[in-house]
Amino acid sequence: MSSLISREEIMGCGHVACQGCGATILMRHALKVLGRDTCLTIPACCWTVIDGPFPHSAANVPLFHAAFMTAGATASGIRAAYDMLGREKIKVVAWAGDGGTYDIGIQALSGAAERNEDIIYICYDNEAYMNTGIQRSASTPLYAWTTTTPVSHPKETPKKDIVSIMAAHRIPYIATGTVAYIEDMIKKLQKAKEIKGTRFILLFSPCPSGWKSKPEDTVKLSRLAVKSRLFPLIEIENGTDWRVTVRVEKPVPVIDYLKLQGRFRHLTEEQVGLIQLSVDREWEMLRGKVIKEEKQ
């Protein structure tokens, strides 16, 4: 499997991410697949900072820093320009956090998806506004601590199901990925590259600073999220054909994932039980949609 990962490094060194940042591992590997003929647009998110302060830039592909709610629209404009200028081959990639995708940017994303813009929209999901100091977003999971959902009043609602929302747009390709299954992500991005139209990739991105986890646990947490069925690795074609790409035969209890993170330290046994219940329910709902499970 390791031959899947290109040896070419496009992303440069000198980025300023935190230790153990999932989003940085994801960008490094995503760029290996996307290649140099790529234009990135990044709305306000951790990567606004990670890329490096002016005049430094770790991306090594053209990068346009965009306003918070505009990733979908900015990418649409860049796409339109390249199409008019005879540069159709350049891949236009919006790279946004969960805040810029689930919350403030959802309108522009929905607009771009409804128009089926020929763009790849990648959301690296660290489940809160990490760049501004760990405030809750619509992606923050049930009962998690953030600075705006304190332990005395943790988040009372579940994480927004962005994948289903995007599937409802009937765009040609949707996939999920994460750092622990980098080959799975690479295969999905390779597939996405060959498809025309809006492609939405949701990348589960552990964040030691915001999750209060150990930097060395990033890959482990990513793996546990999949193994517990909390974050299924799937792909969806045309919004209707759902597939699980990494099959989880015997799921680990969700507590194994939760207990490694300070943001869940306050959970009662009952709350852990309710989280487990919601994971099980979501999995059952997913199974109802899935047309095929593939063995990893």
Place this chain on the structure above:
Amino acid sequence: MRKVLMGNHAISWGALLSRAQVIAAYPITPQTQAVELLAEMCAEGKLDAKFVKVESEHSAMAACIGASAAGARAFTATSGQGLALMHEMLHWAAGARTPVVLANINRAMAPPWTIWTDQNDSLSQRDTGWMQVYCQNNQEVVDSIIQAYRVSEQALLPVMVVLDAFVLSHTLETVDLPDQEQVDAYLPSFDPEFKLDPDNPRTFGGLTAMDGYFELRYKMHQSMEQSKGLWEETGREFGEVFGRPYGLIETYKTADAELLIVTSSTIASTARVAVDRLREKGRKVGLLRIRVFRPFPTEEIREILSSVKKAVVIDRNISYGSSGIFCQEVKAAMYNTANRPPIFGIITGLGGRDVSSTDIINIVERTDSKPLPDSDIIFEGVTIQ
């Protein structure tokens, strides 16, 4: 080619003749016919452009910025609430130095809901770093869009071409459409030095610390100042090629004027009639129309105002708690000069209320007995106390 066009269609023709390559727009009354005709022009292949039918004005401007940064000539049109929704992105367009051109139809802000004209929408965007041109007729709308691209792409600052709702947007006027070949010679294709290019990968708008931001803003101001010369040169050359010269300001019968009316947009056309009628009465009255509001034509205004005995600035806009916005700017331009006349600041015509030549004559005549205004803000036509 002479055509009878409403202001909205003048906008579409201006974008077509400028060979806009990416159009991103969202419909809003009273702008709709402008984007409808552009959609038709694109669909029929008359205009070789991609029309991105975005889901909001905020996205319209974001798409224009992305397109411009990637090297395409980008255009949009909006009005009132739509322009207000764009506000964040107006800053972005200017800060990113993307030469986007936007036609804004002046529509009064809600609530209460209204679709009629006043200038508070565009003047609220005064400090975004956009150049602003206020048009007095539909011919000027077409001509100004073409000029706007020429200035914008040299100054690397965006331009807002502004016209009154309904008074121009829905009013049919004869417009002499410039010949496409002549426009092509006058307005070269857009070829920016810096663009989003995988062959020369660069990052645009990255995080700056305190050591860089201030200088970038200083350079924006410098470009804005330098663009005054560009507007003059562009307007003069436009006259040479197309027979209709333009400047930062326009004057009418100012040579011997003792009293000067200062205004903008279509009120200026009406004021010209008022000047003629007042001159018939033996009054030495002239008119100064501010066409380019940003960059502000400070020198030109100083030169003319310093030779008159009184100035009356008519604003179809208001800065609540202060005064009319053009009036503030004119006063500020005059403050550090030796010969500054008394300046009367009039607010009128908000929400599209008609301003007739008789209204303007009344405004002027009411100042006759007054060497100085009673108030820094004078309302003309308000029906309540």
